[in-house]
Amino acid sequence: MRRLAEELDTGPASLYVYFRNAAELRSAVLDELLVEVDLDPVTGEGDWRDRLHAVVDSYLAVLMKYPSLARSVLLTRPSPSGPRFMDLVEALLVLLHQGGVDGQRAAWAVDLLLQVATATGVEQGTAAENPGDERGWDALADAVDRADAIRYPRVRALGAELLSGPGEERFRWGLSVLINGILISPAPAGDV
Amino acid sequence: MRRLAEELDTGPASLYVYFRNAAELRSAVLDELLVEVDLDPVTGEGDWRDRLHAVVDSYLAVLMKYPSLARSVLLTRPSPSGPRFMDLVEALLVLLHQGGVDGQRAAWAVDLLLQVATATGVEQGTAAENPGDERGWDALADAVDRADAIRYPRVRALGAELLSGPGEERFRWGLSVLINGILISPAPAGDV
DNA sequence: ACCTGAACACCGTTCAAGT
DNA sequence: ACCTGAACACCGTTCAAGT
Numbered sequence: 001m002r003r004l005a006e007e008l009d010t011g012p013a014s015l016y017v018y019f020r021n022a023a024e025l026r027s028a029v030l031d032e033l034l035v036e037v038d039l040d041p042v043t044g045e046g047d048w049r050d051r052l053h054a055v056v057d058s059y060l061a062v063l064m065k066y067p068s069l070a071r072s073v074l075l076t077r078p079s080p081s082g083p084r085f086m087d088l089v090e091a092l093l094v095l096l097h098q099g100g101v102d103g104q105r106a107a108w109a110v111d112l113l114l115q116v117a118t119a120t121g122v123e124q125g126t127a128a129e130n131p132g133d134e135r136g137w138d139a140l141a142d143a144v145d146r147a148d149a150i151r152y153p154r155v156r157a158l159g160a161e162l163l164s165g166p167g168e169e170r171f172r173w174g175l176s177v178l179i180n181g182i183l184i185s186p187a188p189a190g191d192v
Numbered sequence: 193m194r195r196l197a198e199e200l201d202t203g204p205a206s207l208y209v210y211f212r213n214a215a216e217l218r219s220a221v222l223d224e225l226l227v228e229v230d231l232d233p234v235t236g237e238g239d240w241r242d243r244l245h246a247v248v249d250s251y252l253a254v255l256m257k258y259p260s261l262a263r264s265v266l267l268t269r270p271s272p273s274g275p276r277f278m279d280l281v282e283a284l285l286v287l288l289h290q291g292g293v294d295g296q297r298a299a300w301a302v303d304l305l306l307q308v309a310t311a312t313g314v315e316q317g318t319a320a321e322n323p324g325d326e327r328g329w330d331a332l333a334d335a336v337d338r339a340d341a342i343r344y345p346r347v348r349a350l351g352a353e354l355l356s357g358p359g360e361e362r363f364r365w366g367l368s369v370l371i372n373g374i375l376i377s378p379a380p381a382g383d384v
Numbered sequence: 385a386c387c388t389g390a391a392c393a394c395c396g397t398t399c400a401a402g403t
Numbered sequence: 404a405c406c407t408g409a410a411c412a413c414c415g416t417t418c419a420a421g422t
Contacts, residue, residue, distance in 0.1 A: 001396060011407050012396075022396060074311060075263060075318050081335040086344060089354075093346035106346075107354045112308070112366050119266060119311040126267050143273040152278060154285035154298075162281075162299045169380060174304050181373025188361060193415060203388050204415075214415060 001025070023076040030069045031082025036062045042091045048098040052113075053175055055091055060117045060171065067125025073118050088114075096182075104187045113178060120171050193217070215268040222261045223274025228254045231283045240290040244305075245367055247283055252309045252363065259317025265310050280306075288374075296379045305370060312363050 001022050005012040019025040038058040041051035063070035073080060089110055096106040144162055147155045155162065193214050197204040211217040230250040233243035255262035265272060281302055288298040336354055339347045347354065 002394085011409085013398075013407050013409090016397075017406065071267060074266070074314055077319060078331040081331040086335055086339060086347065090344045090347050093350065097346055103350050103353050104356075107350050108357070108362055108365055109369075110354075111362065112369060115311050115315075116304070116308060119307050122266055123307075127269060139270040139273040143278055147278060152282045154289055155278065155282050158285065158295050158299050161295050162302075164296075165300070170300055170303065173300055173377065173380060177301075177304060177373035177377045178369060179373070180377050181369035181371070184376070185365065185369045185372050188365060194413085203390085205388050205390090205417075208416075209387065 023072065024078070026069060026072040026076060027078065027080060028082065030066075030072060031080060031084045033062060033066055033069060034059075034080075034082070034084035034088060036065075037084070037088055039087060039091045042094050048095050049179055052092070052095045052099070052179060053172070055088075055095065056113055056117050056175060057172075059088060059114070060121055063118060063121030064125050064128070067121070067129050070118060070121035070125050074122055099183070101182060102187070105182060105185070108187075109178075109182045112182070113175075116174055116178060120167075120174075124167055215264065216270070218261060218264040218268060219270065219272060220274065222258075222264060223272060223276045225254060225258055225261060226251075226274070226276035226280060228257075229276070229280055231279060234283045234286050240287050241371055244284070244287045244291070244371060245364070247280075247287065248305055248309050248367060249364075251280060251306070252313055255310060255313030256317050256320070259313070259321050262310060262313035262317050266314055291375070293374060294379070297374060297377070300379075301370075301374045304374070305367075308366055308370060312359075312366075316359055 001012045001015060004025075005015055008014070015025060019028065036058075037055070039055060041054040041058075044051055063073070092110045092113060093106055096109055101109060141163055144155060144159065149156045193204045193207060196217075197207055200206070207217060211220065228250075229247070231247060233246040236243055255265070284302045284305060285298055288301055293301060333355055336347060336351065341348045
């Protein structure tokens with residue numbers, strides 16, 4: 001608020017002429033930034049799974065470019081509802097439709113895909129913001145190293161595997177899990 | 193910080209004797225609160241899937257009781273690494289082991305399960321904190337209602353389905369998706 | 385040595401006053 | 404009518420001064 005107001009050579013009060021509050025301003029900025037999401041894969045060729053991967057990856061890339069905005073997606077009301085966000089939702093629905101996922105499941109699947117991508121963006125983004133501060137990893141790594149073998153047998157058995165692998169690979173695997181899971185998980189009986 | 197300090201009849205500076213910063217204090221409080229997570233299902237009887245569901249549900253319930261702490265799990269470094277958090281990780285690893293999930297996948301699966309549960313806690317918790325403010329839903333519902341049929345055919349085709357269903361049911365379905373997906377998604381070839 | 389009052393450098397938001 | 408300076412009510416953190 002104050003930083004932006006200064007950038008515009010005015011006081012913070014002026015922003016309240018155009019936005020009800022800080023959350024709404026962030027929402028608007030975020031939606032503007034979502035133009036950078038590459039939706040071309042929707043109309044492209046190849047396996048719909050790969051194209052879904054590509055779109056969600058692109059969304060994550062944008063979030064990671066602006067960590068503070070990723071945060072606002074997850075924790076500020078109102079939730080995003082601008083045209084660019086709607087484009088993204090539509091794109092995901094189209095791809096799931098191509099994959100033969102029925103309506104109810106597709107609707108919930110979009111939520112889940114965006115939620116995981118957004119949460120990943122927040123985590124990685126916050127980590128990238130405090131570069132020197134790798135004590136987050138260290139604290140967990142230390143805890144795993146020092147874990148008592150009696151109380152934490154599985155933690156000990158896995159050891160380094162718990163922390164291994166680059167974030168990108170973990171995220172790709174996570175997406176596969178979601179897509180595979182969506183395909184084989186029936187919607188609750190009561191609703192459809 | 194200041195509120196807690198006042199509660200203890202002292203100034204905020206005193207807290208810095210025991211904690212490096214606010215994030216570390218929140219981390220410590222959160223770990224203390226995680227005692228409320230019911231880990232009994234780990235040693236219980238019945239399908240391991242149902243018991244995994246129960247543990248993650250219980251974790252989510254605790255997060256939703258303390259929304260501001262749920263937020264800190266997702267966006268403050270260092271990430272949780274206290275004994276109660278380790279108990280939770282161990283519990284999930286044990287259940288996945290019972291389900292025949294191998295080490296590398298189990299490690300990543302724990303990340304994914306906790307991430308989805310935490311993100312859900314943050315979203316629902318933040319929504320519950322501003323009770324009158326259902327404009328978040330309304331904004332999205334309005335956007336769906338007013339969506340142009342040419343630009344957003346799938347959004348229009350689904351309509352209300354996009355917003356339907358109680359959060360709890362959606363979360364349960366999400367967990368099923370994860371568990372099913374974890375079971376059939378092989379770990380990347382390079383690692384195992 | 386251990387604790388803390390007071391100050392510092394920030395926030396978002398409101399409202400009376402200006403043009 | 405539209406905009407904004409100044410004030411309000413908060414934050415987390417630091418550091419010199421107290422015991």
